[in-house]
Amino acid sequence: MKSGDLLAPLEIGRISEETIRLWSEFLADPNPIHLDPAATAAMGLGHRVISQGPANLAYVINLLMANFPGKTIEKISTQFSDNVFGGDIATAAGRVLSADSDRITCEAWLEIEGRGRAIICEASIRLEG
Amino acid sequence: MSKDLPPPPNPAGFSLDGSEAYTITAEQNAALCRSIGCEPASDGTAHPIYYYIATQIGMGPSVAEFCEACDFDVDDGPMIVGSEVTFRQPLMVDQPYTVTGSINSLDRKMSRKLGVMDLAEYTLDLHADDMGEDAVVLESKTRWVLPRKELS
Numbered sequence: 001m002k003s004g005d006l007l008a009p010l011e012i013g014r015i016s017e018e019t020i021r022l023w024s025e026f027l028a029d030p031n032p033i034h035l036d037p038a039a040t041a042a043m044g045l046g047h048r049v050i051s052q053g054p055a056n057l058a059y060v061i062n063l064l065m066a067n068f069p070g071k072t073i074e075k076i077s078t079q080f081s082d083n084v085f086g087g088d089i090a091t092a093a094g095r096v097l098s099a100d101s102d103r104i105t106c107e108a109w110l111e112i113e114g115r116g117r118a119i120i121c122e123a124s125i126r127l128e129g
Numbered sequence: 130m131s132k133d134l135p136p137p138p139n140p141a142g143f144s145l146d147g148s149e150a151y152t153i154t155a156e157q158n159a160a161l162c163r164s165i166g167c168e169p170a171s172d173g174t175a176h177p178i179y180y181y182i183a184t185q186i187g188m189g190p191s192v193a194e195f196c197e198a199c200d201f202d203v204d205d206g207p208m209i210v211g212s213e214v215t216f217r218q219p220l221m222v223d224q225p226y227t228v229t230g231s232i233n234s235l236d237r238k239m240s241r242k243l244g245v246m247d248l249a250e251y252t253l254d255l256h257a258d259d260m261g262e263d264a265v266v267l268e269s270k271t272r273w274v275l276p277r278k279e280l281s
Contacts, residue, residue, distance in 0.1 A: 008278050012166070019164050020164070022160070022164045023162075023164065026157070026160075026161050026164075026182060026187065027182055028186050029184070029189070029192075031206075033206070038171060043206055053209040053212075054178055054181045054182065054209075055178075057163065057178060057181070058161075058165050058176065058178040059165060060169050061176070061178055062166065063175050065167070065177075072216070073177050073213065073216060074215065074216055075213070075215045075216070076177075076212075076213070076214050077211075077212075077213045078211060078212045078213070079210070079211055080208075080209050080212075081210075082213065097183070
């Protein structure tokens with residue numbers, strides 16, 4: 001791969017409220033904005049439950065693992081710039097920033113249909129053991 | 130920072146060291162992987178997103194206590210805005226990990242979207258204590274926004 005090459009995108013599909021509920025358990029996070037649309041509305045954040053930021057990042061990590069099977073993720077730097085809501089349709093995508101024989105650096109993101117990128121990452125992948 | 134804003138609290142140095150080990154069980158890892166459409170690895174490695182989960186759950190203070198150290202009510206809605214991780218080793222299932230860390234800084238800012246807010250940054254490292262001296266598995270840095278509605 002070389003600088004500018006696009007990663008094979010990963011279609012996530014619709015973010016389900018059930019997945020968001022499960023992640024509240026995984027994260028031991030009882031924040032009601034992830035469980036109750038009324039709580040989200042009370043915070044002035046919309047009228048749907050909000051997907052946890054780490055769950056959104058996990059989709060982008062899946063993209064990296066799918067594009068670089070068996071390789072090692074060394075570093076990830078993430079900016080969380082927008083909420084992802086239950087019912088949103090998401091796609092993880094990315095492109096190569098630099099590549100040499102030892103490692104590849106990528107920009108990767110989670111794109112929400114109709115709204116744009118909710119998180120943006122820069123990741124370093126080690127190619128050799 | 131505007132001269133009109135009161136100075137922010139200074140929680141820098143507040144310890145986030147954990148007191149109990151956190152273990153990613155194979156069952157938890159499988160459930161998490163399947164919730165996001167992938168299969169768990171067959172070589173005993175955990176999904177890399179556990180860097181965040183293990184450090185966050187394994188740190189000593191609860192999120193509410195963390196917020197309290199920043200003079201912030203957790204019910205006012207802290208929001209994650211940034212995270213960095215450097216992996217030194219892969220995360221493994223059924224391996225006990227402990228967490229060390231501290232709050233690095235808290236800066237008060239004015240945001241057009243959120244009004245007055247504090248930006249808190251903290252470091253959490255994950256250790257595999259039974260793996261000898263080179264036991265640091267990963268280093269992470271996280272940034273949260275704490276909206277200060279009462280000052281906006």
